Amino acid sequence: MKFISIILGGVLISNFVFIQYLGLCAFIGLSEQLETAVGMASAVIFVMTGASAVAAAFEQFILIPLNLQYLRTIAYILVIAAFVQLVEIFLKKTAPGLYKAMGIYLPLITTNCAVLGVALLNVAKSYNILYSTVNGIAGALGWSLAIIIFAGIRERWKLMQIPDVLKGFPLALISTGLMSLAFLGFSGLFQGILK
Amino acid sequence: MGEKLLVTSSPHLKGPRTVRGIMLDVILALVPASIASVVLFGVRALVVIAASVISAVASEAIYEKAVKREVTVSDLSAVVTGLLLALTLPPGVRLYVPIVGSAFAIVIAKQIFGGLGTNFVNPALAARAFLMAAWPLQVSSKWIAPLAYDSVSGPTPLAALKSGRGVVPGIWDLLVGTRLGSLGETCIIALLLGAAYLIARDVIDWRLPAGFVGTVFLGAWIFGKSGAYFKGDGLTAVLTGGVILGAFFMATDYVTSPVTPKGRLYMGIGCGIITIIIRYWGIYPEGVTYAILFMNLVTPLIDRFVVPKYYGYAHDAAARRAKIGGR
Amino acid sequence: MNGKRSLLHDFTKGFIEENATFRMVIGMCPTLAVTTSIVNGFWMGVAVIFVLTFSNVLVSALRKVTPDQIRIPIFVILIATPVVIVELMMKAFLPDMYRILGVFVPLIVVNCIIIARSEAFAYRNPVLNSLLDGLGIGMGYTINLMVIGGIREFLGTGKIVLFSLGSFPAKPLFDPMAVMLSSPGGFITLGLLMAVLNILIKRSEARKSAGQQVCHD
DSSP states (O other): OHHHHHHHIIIIITOTTTTTOOSHHHHHHTOSSHHHHHHHHHHHHHHHHHHHHHHHHHIIIIITTTTOGGGHHHHHHHHHHHHHHHHHHHHHHHOHHHHHHHTTHHHHHTTOHHHHHHHHHHHHTTOOHHHHHHHHHHHHHHHHHHHHHHHHHHHHHTTSOOOGGGTTHHHHHHHHHHHHHHHGGGTTTTTTTOO | OOSSOOOOOSOOOOTTOOHHHHHHHHHHHHHHHHHHHHHHHOHHHHHHHHHHHHHHHHHHHHHHHHTTOOOOGGGOHHHHHHHHHHHTSOTTOOTHHHHHHHHIIIIITTGGGTSTTOOSSOHHHHHHHHHHHHOHHHHHHOEEOTTTOOEEOSOOHHHHHHHSOSOOOOHHHHHHTOSSOOTTTSOHHHHHHHHHHHHHTTSSOTHHHHHHHHHHHHHHHHHSSTTOSSOOOHHHHHHSTTHHHIIIIITTOGGGSOSSHHHHHHHHHHHHHHHHHHHHHSSSSOOHHHHHHHHHHHHHHHHHHOOOGGGHHHHHHHHHHHHHTOO | OHHHHHHHHHHHTTTTTTOTTTTSOOOHHHHHHHTTSHHHHHHHHHHHHHHHHHHHHHHHHTTTTSOSTTHHHHHHHHHHHHHHHHHHHHHHHOHHHHHHHGGGTGGGGGOHHHHHHHHHTGGGSOHHHHHHHHHHHHHHHHHHHHHHHHHHHHHHHSSEEOGGGOEESSSOSSOOOGGGGSHHHHHHHHHHHHHHHHHHHHHHHHHHHHHHHHHHO
């Protein structure tokens, strides 16, 4: 039950992009084509899930016992960077096809604030390792949903005449605003049941 | 004009029909409901409608002049947007609400992207969602008692269904409109008259509203009664709130709904599912606005993947092969 | 003489020419998340000024001994240091603000603005220039945050709160639009502001080129 509540939270109720403002740079930057969006999304799901798990484990087995919580930010960022590096190496060796498809996006994920963001949010919500991992999946799914929807919409823009002053970021931001209006409807979903 | 290859996105019009012609049909279809709203709620209804339409047309003219484009108000699409937005509002709403709302609908949800045919959300509904978030009290409590013309803030049938408090009117009241509600959602008979006209004139595809209304009916029947399944009142659910107005007049907007018939059916079903979810498990009494907006967002994806059979698998398989790198 | 002008320029370019939010368009996440009021924007801006200046100085001071291959991870460590300092100071002296800004304070460490300045400027320029670059861009960013925050706060609540000076105006002049404080309002406001700025820049560029033409006649 709690799993469903966490997943729905990250995907619909407080979507990582539209409500929590995480991972915006990559969201706007990589959403111009559906293929790119799907590629980045799969990389993000992969990394966010793993990074959340690893960061939570680090928190539980190293930071808390040694009372080093104030070093959390530095520790997490290093843990995440190392994790991404390991994933890259692992993929290169075992699944070269997958590596070629996802490869360019992996280094970009280190600076995607959604990854570090979800790890820190897990701490704020006092999630244990299991829930942290689920929250990582939830955030990643929410981010992926957002970027895939947006890519679908942006591909249609190639056919339109957009005024110069609006081209690029201004229009992307206003559109994101319109999309978040749609997601407002999901706020408070299942409030009674999923407490 | 003959040399250039004109590439545009939907709507694509076939035959001798013009945009203005279609808009005129929609306006005509909405006349019964508009008249009903004035009869039920008084002159105030007319004022709200007028404010909304005037604001929409003015916003479009001003914006298009400002960006030095041709002024297209004569295609009547702004009128339709203004009218539709007004019909979703309570009759007693303060006038700044439809005025700001229409401007938002026209400028931000439509014109910024390049005018008619370029928006990706239904402008009237985007504005309504915006208004709901900006001035929630105005949009959810300025009701007027039908035929008595007194301001009331009491629960609408929809709110009553959700909270369990208040009286839910009988079927006749629901059909004729003698109950609390927004301008355009109460007189179902008037709405259905207009809808029938649009279907007969081939302006809208019956599949979308059928999917939408049918799914809401089913969902309400299955989940409607708390504590038991398959005991809900599907009919009442369909006749309250914005389901009829939304399914026939809003979701069917050409630009923001799928191109293929199957796709439209899926959109209708999707709208219905989300409406049910929000109505029964969300915090808002009405889910139609958000349901349609969300399905607007996924319409490009529906169009991508719901391809008519004869485009076939080969196209997709080739794309998949190219992605993996020719293995 | 040339050196002095370039120093001043390194400081001032962060305000308009290389404005982080509206020209370089980086660091969007916190920009949208914390601009729900002027005060929130201000403190986040202050945190960013501190981190950016500190990290720029560190990166610049160590630029000759930093191997090119691993410079990005080194940057991250050098940036993380002031971030931790800011976190601890905020927790101690401004606990309410720390709570409001939430996860976006530690997220400064992956804020594209900071990494971008390290890579594009501090790594290749002397310490004093880097310090001024950090200060300028940071202050420009703070002004951005305060402007956006002010607009959203005013439209969303009908008034703006200026620290302990009180709130203006005392009575709201219009029915406030709560949506401004939530995400749709934020996105749309920022998008519209960018478009408006683009219009202003285009106009001033047109005027400049028209002026040049007159001169050359």
